[in-house]
Amino acid sequence: MCPDENELTQFARGGARELPALEAHLDGCERCRRAVAAAASEQTLPGQVPSHELTPGLRVGRYEIERELGRGGMGVVYQARDVTLDRRVALKLLHARRDEAAQARLLREAQVMAKLAHPNVVPVFELGEWRNDLYLVMELVTGVTLEAWLKRAKHRRSDILEHFMQAGRGLAAAHAAGVVHRDFKPANVLVGLDDRVRVTDFGLSRPGPALELPATNSAVVTRDGAIVGTLAYMAPEQLDGKTADERSDQFSFCVALIEALAGQRPFKGETWSELAVSLGEKPRFGTGIPAQLRGVLRKGLEQNPAHRYASMTALLNAIERAQNVGWRTVAMTGGVALLVTGLISAQRMQPAPLVVANNAAAAPQDAEAAAEDFVPVVMAGVDMPAGTIVTFDMLVQRSMPARYITSSVIKPDAASYIIGQPLNVPVQRGDTLLWSQFEQMPAKGKTVLSVRQDVAEGSVLVRELLEEHQVPEEVATNSVVKPHAIAHVLGHRVKAPMRKGDLLLWSQVATQLEDEPGSLTFEEITRVAVEHHEQLARCEKLSDRELELHLSWKVTAGGTPYNVEAAQEKDHPATLCLVKAISGWKFPERSVPTLNIDFPVRLVRPSP
Amino acid sequence: MSLPTEWIAALEARWPGVRAVDSVSHQGEDGADLLLAAACLAKDPRALAYLDALIVNEVRRAVSPLDTTNALVDEVTQLVRERLLMPPPRLAEYSGQGSLASWIRAVAVRLALNAKRPGAREDAVEELPETPLADADPELALLRSRYRESFRTAFAEAVGTLTPRERTMMRLTALDGLTCAQVGQMYGKDASTVSRWLSSSRAVLLEKTRQILSHSLALSPSALDSLMRVADSELDLSISRLLESTID
Incomplete structure (x- = not known):
C-alpha cells in the first residue's frame, strides 16, 4: 500500500x-x-543558479549580461550586449514559468510589439527562453521611470500632462495593434534623456485572477512586494478576475494621472480587500485638478467599462479639449534619436543595390554639398566646475549639424557612461560634452570604419575609401560599421553624402524593407550577400577594361532553380561566369514564397 | 474553531481575493494553501481559478521530465483536475504538510507513471553498456562485451547489498536529478554529508561488484582490474540504467 x-x-x-x-x-x-x-x-x-539572478558576463541566448538595471514585479532588468549584432539592449528576465496558454499569449503579443514602431513604445526585439524562464529583449532606454521622474521634482501641471499624453499615445498605438497593457503604472513608463516618454512591459501580467499567482516561488512575490503596487492601479474588472481590455488600461491611466497631479490616488487602499471596498466609492480628486479635467477623468474611472470612453484615443482627445489652452503638440525630438540608432529598430533590412567593384578605382567624387543633417548630442544643462560628478539632471539633449559631430562628442545613447563620472575640466552650460572631458576615458577603444575623404551620395564604397578609426568603445554603437563587417558594405552605394572622417553607419548603406512575412532578416541577407560577393569576385578573368552588366533574376527559395537573366552580353565569359555563380546560390528556406531581387551588377576594371 | 489570524494574513498575501472558509479540518503548517484548498472545495470561483493555474503549472513542471514528448502533460493535467475536484474530491485530503504546489506535483507524478508504465523499463535495460568510451582500446572493448552480462548480474547483486536508504539516495540523485542539498533536507543533513554518503556508496558498490566478479569469473587480477576501471569510468553513464533495472 x-x-x-x-x-x-x-x-x-x-x-x-x-x-x-x-x-x-x-x-x-x-x-x-x-x-x-x-x-x-x-x-x-535557491540551490542551483537562482532563476532570478544573473551575474555580469553570463550568456543568456546571444546576450551577455553586463549589469543589473533594476527589478520589478515581473522580473529583473539587466543591461546586456547582443553579441551577434554588437549592440546594447535591456533584457528582462521574467519570474517563474507561465502556463502554456499564457506563454502563447505572451509570444503573440511580443510579436505584435516587435512590429509596432511607435515613438512612445519601447521597441521589443525578442522573447526567448532560458533555463525555463522567459526573457524579453528590448531597446535600452537611457533615462528614468515616470515614477522616478514624478518624484524627482515638482513639475508643472502642463509638463505632467504632456508626459502622460505621450504615454497615452503609446497605449493607444498598442491598442490599435490589438495589445492590452494590463498593468499600466508610472513604474512601467520610461522618460528618456531626450524627454521622450515610452511605455514598456506590455501584456506581461497575467489575465484574470491568476494575476498574482506566485507560481512556484512565492518568495519572489513577497520579497519585492510589487504586487501591492500593481493592484493600486488596477481596474475593478481586473480585481474581479475578469478579462482586461483597452478600457482597463484607460482606468489605470486615469488613476496614475490623478496621482501625479493631485498627489494621491483616487481610490484608497493597497490590498485587494481594501481596494474592493474603496472602488465602490466615489473617486477622490484632491486639489489641483481643474473641474473640466475632473469630469473627463471621472468618466475614465467609471466602474462599468462600458461607461468609460470608447477608446484611449477618445480619452486623450477629451483631456486635450479639457485643457482648452491649445495643447502644444509634443515635440518629437525622439525622431532624431531614432536616426542615430538607425538600424537598431529595423529588424528587416535589405542591402542597397550591390555593386561589385573589386580593385576598382574610387568612384568619381561629386563635390555637391551635403544637405544639412542634424544629430542629437549631449550637452551640459548647467555650468559644471571641474570635478563635478555628472548626474542625469545636468544633461540635456540638443541637435547639432552632423558636420560638427566628431567621434569625441558624446551621443545620447552613450550618456549612461558619463553619469556618475567626474569632470576633468570646467564645462559651461550649453557646451557639448566630449569624452576627453572625463577622467575615466573608456579604457579601451574600438576600431570602426570611417571615410577617408568626402563621399558623394550614390558613390560606390570601395576599400580605398575607407579607413579604420579608433574611437571610444561607447561611440562604437551598433549603428557604426566595424572593420570585420567591411565585406558587408563594400560595393554598396552610400545613400547620403559623407564628409571626410565621418563614421560609416549601417543606415547609410542599407535601406529599410517593408515588413513582409517570411522575408529574410538582416543578418541572413548580409550573410548571403557576402557569400555571393565573394563568388562574384572570382569571375574576374575578364579581358575588357570596363564591362557593365545588368542582371536581374527571380529567386525562389527551397532549392527551386532561379531565373537568371543578364540584361546584355549574354555570351560574354564574364556574364556566363556570373550566371553560373548566381544559379548556384542558396537562400535560406524561410525566404518563402518568392523573393524578387533586382540586382544590378557592375564590374569596374582598373586600367592595366 | 476560529482560524489563526496569520493564516488569514497569509491567504490575503498569497491568494488575494479568496474568502477564508471556516471549516478547515487539517492542522498543517501551510495555512494559506490549506485555506485555498478549503475555499476550492466550497466552490469559491477565484480560488478555483488559482487552483487551476497552479495545476497547469505544477503538472507541467513535474511531468515534463518524465516524458520527453510532452504528450502526457495535457492528459495528466486533466486527470489531476478530475482527481482533485470531482467527487470524492482528493483535494480534501491535502493536509498542509508542505505547499499545495508540491503536493500537486506528487499527485501528478504518480498519475503520470500509471499512465506511461507499460514497456518503459525494457528499453532501459536493452541499451545498456553500448557506450563508445573505451572502444578506442580493443582489448577493453573485448573485455566489456564478453563480460557485460556477468558484470550486470554482479552489479545488480551489489546494489542489493546496499541499505534501502543508500539505494534511494543514489536513485534520487542519479535518476531523478535532485541535488545533494534537496536529498539532505529529507534526512535533516547538509549537502556535503549527502555527497560523502553517495561517494562511499559508490565505492562500496564497485568493491562489491569486483568481489562478486572475482568469484564468478576466472579472470586474472590484472584483467579484473581493467574491467573494473572500465566499470568505474562508465559508472556515471550506466548507473542510472543499472539502478533502474534493479527495481522490482
Whole structure:
C-alpha cells in the first residue's frame, strides 16, 4: 500500500514520522520515489543558479549580461550586449514559468510589439527562453521611470500632462495593434534623456485572477512586494478576475494621472480587500485638478467599462479639449534619436543595390554639398566646475549639424557612461560634452570604419575609401560599421553624402524593407550577400577594361532553380561566369514564397 | 474553531481575493494553501481559478521530465483536475504538510507513471553498456562485451547489498536529478554529508561488484582490474540504467 501524497511531501521536506518504513517502501516503489523527487524539486531554485539572478558576463541566448538595471514585479532588468549584432539592449528576465496558454499569449503579443514602431513604445526585439524562464529583449532606454521622474521634482501641471499624453499615445498605438497593457503604472513608463516618454512591459501580467499567482516561488512575490503596487492601479474588472481590455488600461491611466497631479490616488487602499471596498466609492480628486479635467477623468474611472470612453484615443482627445489652452503638440525630438540608432529598430533590412567593384578605382567624387543633417548630442544643462560628478539632471539633449559631430562628442545613447563620472575640466552650460572631458576615458577603444575623404551620395564604397578609426568603445554603437563587417558594405552605394572622417553607419548603406512575412532578416541577407560577393569576385578573368552588366533574376527559395537573366552580353565569359555563380546560390528556406531581387551588377576594371 | 489570524494574513498575501472558509479540518503548517484548498472545495470561483493555474503549472513542471514528448502533460493535467475536484474530491485530503504546489506535483507524478508504465523499463535495460568510451582500446572493448552480462548480474547483486536508504539516495540523485542539498533536507543533513554518503556508496558498490566478479569469473587480477576501471569510468553513464533495472 503506497503512502498518500501528504506523507510523501512531508518526507521531501524532512518531516517524515515513519522514516524507516517509508525508506523501505521508496526502495521498491519507483512511483513513490519519483513523486517524492517531484515534491522536493520545489527547492531547486535557491540551490542551483537562482532563476532570478544573473551575474555580469553570463550568456543568456546571444546576450551577455553586463549589469543589473533594476527589478520589478515581473522580473529583473539587466543591461546586456547582443553579441551577434554588437549592440546594447535591456533584457528582462521574467519570474517563474507561465502556463502554456499564457506563454502563447505572451509570444503573440511580443510579436505584435516587435512590429509596432511607435515613438512612445519601447521597441521589443525578442522573447526567448532560458533555463525555463522567459526573457524579453528590448531597446535600452537611457533615462528614468515616470515614477522616478514624478518624484524627482515638482513639475508643472502642463509638463505632467504632456508626459502622460505621450504615454497615452503609446497605449493607444498598442491598442490599435490589438495589445492590452494590463498593468499600466508610472513604474512601467520610461522618460528618456531626450524627454521622450515610452511605455514598456506590455501584456506581461497575467489575465484574470491568476494575476498574482506566485507560481512556484512565492518568495519572489513577497520579497519585492510589487504586487501591492500593481493592484493600486488596477481596474475593478481586473480585481474581479475578469478579462482586461483597452478600457482597463484607460482606468489605470486615469488613476496614475490623478496621482501625479493631485498627489494621491483616487481610490484608497493597497490590498485587494481594501481596494474592493474603496472602488465602490466615489473617486477622490484632491486639489489641483481643474473641474473640466475632473469630469473627463471621472468618466475614465467609471466602474462599468462600458461607461468609460470608447477608446484611449477618445480619452486623450477629451483631456486635450479639457485643457482648452491649445495643447502644444509634443515635440518629437525622439525622431532624431531614432536616426542615430538607425538600424537598431529595423529588424528587416535589405542591402542597397550591390555593386561589385573589386580593385576598382574610387568612384568619381561629386563635390555637391551635403544637405544639412542634424544629430542629437549631449550637452551640459548647467555650468559644471571641474570635478563635478555628472548626474542625469545636468544633461540635456540638443541637435547639432552632423558636420560638427566628431567621434569625441558624446551621443545620447552613450550618456549612461558619463553619469556618475567626474569632470576633468570646467564645462559651461550649453557646451557639448566630449569624452576627453572625463577622467575615466573608456579604457579601451574600438576600431570602426570611417571615410577617408568626402563621399558623394550614390558613390560606390570601395576599400580605398575607407579607413579604420579608433574611437571610444561607447561611440562604437551598433549603428557604426566595424572593420570585420567591411565585406558587408563594400560595393554598396552610400545613400547620403559623407564628409571626410565621418563614421560609416549601417543606415547609410542599407535601406529599410517593408515588413513582409517570411522575408529574410538582416543578418541572413548580409550573410548571403557576402557569400555571393565573394563568388562574384572570382569571375574576374575578364579581358575588357570596363564591362557593365545588368542582371536581374527571380529567386525562389527551397532549392527551386532561379531565373537568371543578364540584361546584355549574354555570351560574354564574364556574364556566363556570373550566371553560373548566381544559379548556384542558396537562400535560406524561410525566404518563402518568392523573393524578387533586382540586382544590378557592375564590374569596374582598373586600367592595366 | 476560529482560524489563526496569520493564516488569514497569509491567504490575503498569497491568494488575494479568496474568502477564508471556516471549516478547515487539517492542522498543517501551510495555512494559506490549506485555506485555498478549503475555499476550492466550497466552490469559491477565484480560488478555483488559482487552483487551476497552479495545476497547469505544477503538472507541467513535474511531468515534463518524465516524458520527453510532452504528450502526457495535457492528459495528466486533466486527470489531476478530475482527481482533485470531482467527487470524492482528493483535494480534501491535502493536509498542509508542505505547499499545495508540491503536493500537486506528487499527485501528478504518480498519475503520470500509471499512465506511461507499460514497456518503459525494457528499453532501459536493452541499451545498456553500448557506450563508445573505451572502444578506442580493443582489448577493453573485448573485455566489456564478453563480460557485460556477468558484470550486470554482479552489479545488480551489489546494489542489493546496499541499505534501502543508500539505494534511494543514489536513485534520487542519479535518476531523478535532485541535488545533494534537496536529498539532505529529507534526512535533516547538509549537502556535503549527502555527497560523502553517495561517494562511499559508490565505492562500496564497485568493491562489491569486483568481489562478486572475482568469484564468478576466472579472470586474472590484472584483467579484473581493467574491467573494473572500465566499470568505474562508465559508472556515471550506466548507473542510472543499472539502478533502474534493479527495481522490482
